[in-house]
Amino acid sequence: MKKNIGKIIEKHVKAKEGLSVAKFAKLIDKDRSTTYDIFTRQSIDTELLEKIGQVLEYDFFQELLHPETIQKIILKNSIVNKIYVELDISEKDIESLGIKDKIVQIIKKEE
Numbered sequence: 001m002k003k004n005i006g007k008i009i010e011k012h013v014k015a016k017e018g019l020s021v022a023k024f025a026k027l028i029d030k031d032r033s034t035t036y037d038i039f040t041r042q043s044i045d046t047e048l049l050e051k052i053g054q055v056l057e058y059d060f061f062q063e064l065l066h067p068e069t070i071q072k073i074i075l076k077n078s079i080v081n082k083i084y085v086e087l088d089i090s091e092k093d094i095e096s097l098g099i100k101d102k103i104v105q106i107i108k109k110e111e
Contacts, residue, residue: 005049006041008063012056013039027055 013024025035028051038044038052053060 002042003063004042005044006039008060009052010039012058016056024055028052
């Protein structure tokens with residue numbers, strides 16, 4: 001199912017207390033008619049989406065991920081966190097030891 005990013009943005013704008021469409025348009029450096037046009041779009045420029053996300057304090061890119069992709073990200077993060085706990089070292093320590101890439105390779109083999 002293709003997601004309508006414009007409708008998702010519109011929903012978040014309307015949910016943001018004290019934020020009118022006119023004020024939102026100003027914050028993203030667009031006029032009101034362009035902003036209403038954004039609400040109808042099936043796709044959007046990534047730079048604009050990033051700016052909208054910053055204004056609304058929301059990561060719209062997560063809306064575009066497939067559920068399977070989200071599950072893979074969660075799984076990878078949990079495996080990486082488990083490795084850190086098992087090794088009893090921080091991510092900073094792993095980077096300074098130069099073994100972060102090796103850990104990622106091991107995780108990819110496990111998939």
